[in-house]
Every structure is written in structure tokens, then in C-alpha cells.
Amino acid sequence: MKSKLIExxxxxxxxxxxxxxxxxxxxxxxxxxxIIKILPDDNATRTLTLYNKFESSKKLFVLVHGxxxxxxxxxxxxKAILERQKSVExxxxxxxxxxxxxxxxxxxxxxxxxxxxxxxxxxxxxxxxLNESAQSILSGGAYVSLDTQDPLHLFTQMQIIAAxxxxxxxxxxxxGYCLIASVSPSISDMEASRRMYDEVNGALAEYKNDIxxxxxxxxxxxxxxxxxxxxxxITIFTFVILLGVYFFLLRNRTLLIFSxxxxxVSAIIALIAVKGIFGDxxxxxxxxxxxxxxxxxxxxxxxxxxxxxxxxRFNKPVFYGFIATEAGLLSLVWIDFPLIxxxxxxxxxxxxxxxxxxxxFFRRLAFYQNERSEKSNAIxxxxxxxxxxxxxxxLVVSLAMMAYxxxxxxxxxxxxxxxxxxxxxxxxxxxxxxTLGGDKIPVLIxxxxxxxxxxxxxQFRAAVPKSFSIANLSVSQHKAQIRxxxxxxxxxxxxxxxLETFGVSAGFRSGTFAESYNGLSHLPPYRMDExxxxxxxxxxxxxxxxxxxIGYMDEADLGKLSGLxxxxxxxxxxLLSQSAMAALEQFKSFFLVASLALLLIVAMVTKREALYAxxxxxxxxxxxxxxxxxxxxxxxxxxxxxxxMMIYGIDYGIFLAKGSSVTSMRAxxxxxxxxxxxxxxxxxxxxxxxYAIGESTLVGLAAIVLLFFQKNTKGA
Amino acid sequence: MxxxxxxxxxxxxxxxxRTTLYKGSVTMSEDSTVVRYVQPDRKVLTQTGKQLxxxxxxxxxxxxxxxxDRIDMVLYFSFMRSAYRKDMSGLKTYFEVEREKNIMTxxxxxxxxxxxxxxxxxxxxxxxxxxxxxxxxxxxIEIETH
Numbered sequence: 001m002k003s004k005l006i007e008x009x010x011x012x013x014x015x016x017x018x019x020x021x022x023x024x025x026x027x028x029x030x031x032x033x034x035i036i037k038i039l040p041d042d043n044a045t046r047t048l049t050l051y052n053k054f055e056s057s058k059k060l061f062v063l064v065h066g067x068x069x070x071x072x073x074x075x076x077x078x079k080a081i082l083e084r085q086k087s088v089e090x091x092x093x094x095x096x097x098x099x100x101x102x103x104x105x106x107x108x109x110x111x112x113x114x115x116x117x118x119x120x121x122x123x124x125x126x127x128x129x130l131n132e133s134a135q136s137i138l139s140g141g142a143y144v145s146l147d148t149q150d151p152l153h154l155f156t157q158m159q160i161i162a163a164x165x166x167x168x169x170x171x172x173x174x175x176g177y178c179l180i181a182s183v184s185p186s187i188s189d190m191e192a193s194r195r196m197y198d199e200v201n202g203a204l205a206e207y208k209n210d211i212x213x214x215x216x217x218x219x220x221x222x223x224x225x226x227x228x229x230x231x232x233x234i235t236i237f238t239f240v241i242l243l244g245v246y247f248f249l250l251r252n253r254t255l256l257i258f259s260x261x262x263x264x265v266s267a268i269i270a271l272i273a274v275k276g277i278f279g280d281x282x283x284x285x286x287x288x289x290x291x292x293x294x295x296x297x298x299x300x301x302x303x304x305x306x307x308x309x310x311x312x313r314f315n316k317p318v319f320y321g322f323i324a325t326e327a328g329l330l331s332l333v334w335i336d337f338p339l340i341x342x343x344x345x346x347x348x349x350x351x352x353x354x355x356x357x358x359x360x361f362f363r364r365l366a367f368y369q370n371e372r373s374e375k376s377n378a379i380x381x382x383x384x385x386x387x388x389x390x391x392x393x394x395l396v397v398s399l400a401m402m403a404y405x406x407x408x409x410x411x412x413x414x415x416x417x418x419x420x421x422x423x424x425x426x427x428x429x430x431x432x433x434x435t436l437g438g439d440k441i442p443v444l445i446x447x448x449x450x451x452x453x454x455x456x457x458x459q460f461r462a463a464v465p466k467s468f469s470i471a472n473l474s475v476s477q478h479k480a481q482i483r484x485x486x487x488x489x490x491x492x493x494x495x496x497x498x499l500e501t502f503g504v505s506a507g508f509r510s511g512t513f514a515e516s517y518n519g520l521s522h523l524p525p526y527r528m529d530e531x532x533x534x535x536x537x538x539x540x541x542x543x544x545x546x547x548x549x550i551g552y553m554d555e556a557d558l559g560k561l562s563g564l565x566x567x568x569x570x571x572x573x574x575l576l577s578q579s580a581m582a583a584l585e586q587f588k589s590f591f592l593v594a595s596l597a598l599l600l601i602v603a604m605v606t607k608r609e610a611l612y613a614x615x616x617x618x619x620x621x622x623x624x625x626x627x628x629x630x631x632x633x634x635x636x637x638x639x640x641x642x643x644x645m646m647i648y649g650i651d652y653g654i655f656l657a658k659g660s661s662v663t664s665m666r667a668x669x670x671x672x673x674x675x676x677x678x679x680x681x682x683x684x685x686x687x688x689x690x691y692a693i694g695e696s697t698l699v700g701l702a703a704i705v706l707l708f709f710q711k712n713t714k715g716a
Numbered sequence: 717m718x719x720x721x722x723x724x725x726x727x728x729x730x731x732x733x734r735t736t737l738y739k740g741s742v743t744m745s746e747d748s749t750v751v752r753y754v755q756p757d758r759k760v761l762t763q764t765g766k767q768l769x770x771x772x773x774x775x776x777x778x779x780x781x782x783x784x785d786r787i788d789m790v791l792y793f794s795f796m797r798s799a800y801r802k803d804m805s806g807l808k809t810y811f812e813v814e815r816e817k818n819i820m821t822x823x824x825x826x827x828x829x830x831x832x833x834x835x836x837x838x839x840x841x842x843x844x845x846x847x848x849x850x851x852x853x854x855x856x857i858e859i860e861t862h
Binding site for chain 2: 067076134137138139141142143144145146148171173174507508509512
């Protein structure tokens, strides 16, 4: 008795230390909510990852409702507040918010950045233009001043800001004033994004009823908080059901403490291992962690109810089931799809640790069934008698359901459908997108050198004139040299003489044009300033020997990109879909190989009972496929749940086929209840990815319940 | 919020050494400013967002101007709106506002300095009686409201 107590205390102390270290590590290296990190590493996701590295994607938008004086005052105060925040680098609100560096860049390079009409003008057209200028100054209309530097408008000004202005202020037309802040945290930096979220929302709390605040960073912050809350609620339900199983069915409360401790230790070690191997662990893995880890309880129930602990027996069917499960899960670890690979590795490690603890360490902790529990076998004995449906019926029904479902199921490649649908942020994003040009499509332009990049961007601008890119704000050396030569060969001296003559005849004072085109006689060379260009919203990124920048264009012009191999449009939805389709193809082939391997293992272990055991694999799979055929589209998470149910099916099939006693049936029913607690309960989640697992599990479990009525020749 | 006022505007162009007298009225609405000139030409200017539509009543012509790179026109309309709404907050971004008795002086900030030297407004309480704008190119505009 004393040694049992010491063993148990020692077990709990070791587990407590492991849990404490694990929690410390997980707090220090938290899971990621970044969806790109869980997608296959292919061209599509690499392009998206690169795009997210651009500072220009790090923005925060604030809309102040209305155009009244009060709104403008509020917007001005909000601008001052934002400028004080640590995570905010700069705020753009009106035309005067252009830094001296930018002003000097634009002024110094004005003659390079503007479009220049180098066609010589006839005396007649100079005369005509000057008369028109005089007329426009004198006729009724808004005040017009004469541009004495370029009176003939030979240079056309460049577009430097791609947004809507009103009275010099940035606005969302019809809605109100708008501020755009450049923020420091990148979208993938969850912690920094959360700090920014708290900081900005805290600072603007008093205005919250009058403003709309949006940043792409908010998605990961709000969604992960929602998912965390969702998981907490689900975990409470899971725990309540588990309590019920241990208190009322197993009638061993101490066992509950030790089994939950084992599951927690296994889950934490598995999470740390996944983090160590993959570099990042997805928040979705944490979300499913509780459920996946609880699969291991099957082993405990089977060993405990079979009284293997009391008799110090090694339970072969449980071991075979465990090996088949591990084989299936480990086959998925090699798939090039981080989410599935992470989930499979997590499941494989947590199950292995739990199995070893339950099968070997628990013997020393001396957990024995209550003698009275033999009585509870009575109800299962009655159920045993109801096992009358021949296995061949389940086989035929399974094949029929598969034949019906397979041609009808369709895949939903939109990964965003898996994430929590944050309607509030989606509405805010749409509001700014519609009006600030955010609905333009970003285009990634890459080259080996800066000069090549600028030449490419100039080609992009020529092909898509309504685009906005680095070509609007800078020029290549090649273009700068052409401009210099054009200006040098243009006879400005003669032009100035004509301006004086015809200017006076048009009514202008003598000497009005004395300064015109003066700066052009000693034109300084073009001076590139990446910092100034970045402040105007166009950034250059160097990575792996390649230089990239982002341009923007209308979706309608996408056809004009043909032949421009260096320009890759970034349509997140499509890139993610491409990635999802590639992932599906991979998953399908792995799935097929893994399924065949599992079928073989089950057949080899169960021999003459093979059909009985295989039905535990086929019938739940066929039922889930049938359910999927009624959905608009199934997701990768449905497939993952399908695979999990196959694993459960193998365990149950082998255990019932090999054991085929009342105690085996009892263990499997208890296990089904905990599976419902771990996975079926996910049906109540509001996160689509989690819900998908829940609905598949429920259908799979229903099929397993029906399989309890399958006739077993050995049992009969 | 609506406002309507008639005004007389005297513009002096230094480069042409000519003074022109304009007469008209201003109407403000939530999103737009409409200025109707009746003298010397009949023209209607409608500014909405970054767009200005100039309608010549007699010549039956309409011209649309993109204001996004016309800081002079943007300031002109910003000034019109602020003056007729008796609300100087919009102008505070561009100007330092000083008031001494019934004279309000607006000194330009940042790059507005390049276009405007100063603005002097003669007030009667909250009402603006006269506005004098001195441009750096030596042009002046004098507006009197009725």
C-alpha cells in the first residue's frame, strides 16, 4: 500500500515538473495563428509569404464618421494620439504630412519623375497656349496661378498618392475622414500585433463609437482570441463528460486525475516536439490537442476494464491497435502540408507517450477495477446478444455509400473558409478597400538588380498605365539618361525668347517668364532615395539575391500582364486555393497509401475476423463520405477527421475482433463516449475548421455505434 | 448642413497686372461645394472630393478637373468651406490663426508657405466681412460677403 502511494506521488511530481516546464516553454514560444505557415511550402505560399514581408502591407486605417467640423477635430486629435503610440511609425492624414526628405526627393528629381513632352512647339502653339493661360486667369472660376517654372506644361506632374482626398484631407467618400498609419509589427508577428491591438484600441477607446479601426494584423489577434475562447468552452464540456465517465462508469476518481495528468503531459511534450521539428506550431494544433490526446484514453479503458493492470498482462490487441495507429499517423508526417503534418506528428507523439505510460507505468500505480463493476457488464451482455447483422451487410452498404458519395463530393479550396469568419473585421476591411484603392490587386515585381527592377517596373507601367508602382516615383538609370539627353537637345534658350515675346503680346508683364525652365540648363543627375519612396508607400525588399517591390493595378487589367513574367499578381484567395488544391492531391495519394497499409495491418492481425474488423474502418469512412456529398464543399479538415475516424475504427475493430468479450465491448463503448467528448463536441465550435472535425466525427461515431450490432462469428 | 452666401471677389493678377471683379454665390452641402459666378462670366464650379466640374453657362461647355495634384485649388475650396461655415478648424492644419479684435490673421504652415504669404480677415463677431489673401506670387484676392 505504502509503495503504491509513493509510486503515485512520484508520478504526479514528475508530471507536475514536466507540465510546469512545458507551460513555461509554450508561453515563451507561443503558437502561430498565421494561416500561411500551415500551408504547403509551394510557389503560391512563398509568394504570399514574401508579400507579407513588405512594410507597405503593415497598415492601420481609422475612419472618423462624418465631415462636420467636429469630425475633423476628432480626426486631428486621433492623428496626434496615433503618432504617440510605440507601434505606429507615421500617420498620413493630409497633403502636408509629407516629410522634408520626401519633399526634397520629389523637388530634386521633378524633371525625371514627370512625363516630358519633348516634341518642339511651334511659335503659333506657344502663342495660343499663353493666350489660353491669360484667359483662364482672368475668366470666372477657381483661382488659378501661373506656373512660371513650366508655363507651357511640358512636364506633367506625377501621381504620388493613390488615395481619395477632400480639401487636402484623406477621406472615405461619403463616410468620413480617414487616417492611414504605418505600423511596425508584421502580420505574422502575433505578439507584437497583439500589443499594437491593445495599445491602439486602448488609446482610441473614448472615440470607439465614432470610428472604425482596421488593420490586417487584427485578424490574427481577434481570431486567435476567439479560437482560444472557443477551445476553452469546448474543453470545459470535454472535461465534464470525462468526469461523468470516470465517476459513474469507471467509478474510479483517482484514475481520472492520473489519466488527465498523463494526457496533459503527453500533449505538452508533443507540442514542444512539433515546435522543435517544424519551428512553429499552429494554433489549430493546440485547438485539436485536447481531442487528439484523448484518443489515448482508449488504451487506458481497454487495459483497465480488461483488468490487465491487476494481472500484469501485456495486452496484444491493444498493442496491435496502437502500432496500426502509429503507422497511419507517421505516414502523414511526411506530407508537405505543415498543418496535416503537424497534427499527425502531434497525434503520433502524444499517443506514443500516453500508450507507454498507460501500458507500462500504470501497472506500478496499481489501478484495479472495482469488484462491483462486474455487474455493469450485464448491460453489455444484453447488447452482445443483439449482435445479429452479418458483416457482409455492412460491407455492401459501405461500398454502396462510397459509390454514391465519391462522384458527388467536391473540394472547397478556400482556406479562408477554415478560419473563424470575423464579420466585424471583414466589414471594416471591405469599407476601406472600396474607397482607398485597397481593392486594387498587388503585383509582386522581382529582379536581380535595382536597375533591372526599375526597368521591369517601367515596362509594367507602360503595359498597365492605370497602375501605381515604383515606376511612378523613380526612374531607371536607362530612363534617366534618355531624359537627360532629351532635355539637353531641347532648345530652351529659343523657347524662353519666344515666351517673352508672345507673353507680352498676350498681356503678361515683361520678364514674367525670365525664370522659366531655368533649372534645366544644369540638370543634376537623378538621385535615388529608397527611404523617401518607402514613405510614399512603395517599398523595395532584398531577399535571397533578389530585389522585389509591390505595384498595384485594377483587376480588370490583369490580361495586360501577359508576357510580363516578372510581374506576379497577388490574389490571396487564388494563391491559397492553388496551394489547397496541391495539398489535396498530396493528401489523397498519402491517404490512399496509408489506407491500404492500414487495411493490410488489420487483415494480418485479425486473420479470420478480418471482414468484421475491416468494417470498423470502411463503414465509418463510407458514412462520412456520404455526409460530405451533401455539403457544398469539403475541406482538408474533413479529410483529417476522416483519417482520425479510420484510426479509431482500427483500434475498435482489432480490439473487438481479437478480444470479443463483454469487457472489450464495454471498453469500446466507454471509449466512444470519450471520443465524443474529445472530437464530437467540436461540432459546437464556431470555428469552421474545428466544426468540420466535429461533424465528421459525429457521423463516424454514429456508424461505429451501428457496428456494435455487427455479428461476430467468434463472439457468437 | 447647408449654407448659402453671396459675395464679391476682387482678384489682382500680378503677372497680367489686371484686377478682375467677380460676383457670385456659394452653396455648401455635406459632400460638395458649389460656387456660382454671375460676373464677369456665368460659370458654375462644383467640387466633390478630388473632382472639380467647371460649367460655362454661356459657352455650354463642361470641364472636369482632377484636384489631386492641384494644391492651390484644394486650398481655395478648403478656404471657401471654412470661411462660410465660420469654422477655422480645417484651416488650422495649414495656417497659424491669430486674432486681434476684429482682425484675424492666418499665417501659412509647411509647404502652403510656398503659395500663400498671409490671409487677413475682417470679422464682425463670428461673421466674416472681408478676406484678403496675399499670394507669394504677388497676386491678391479680396472677398467681401453680403
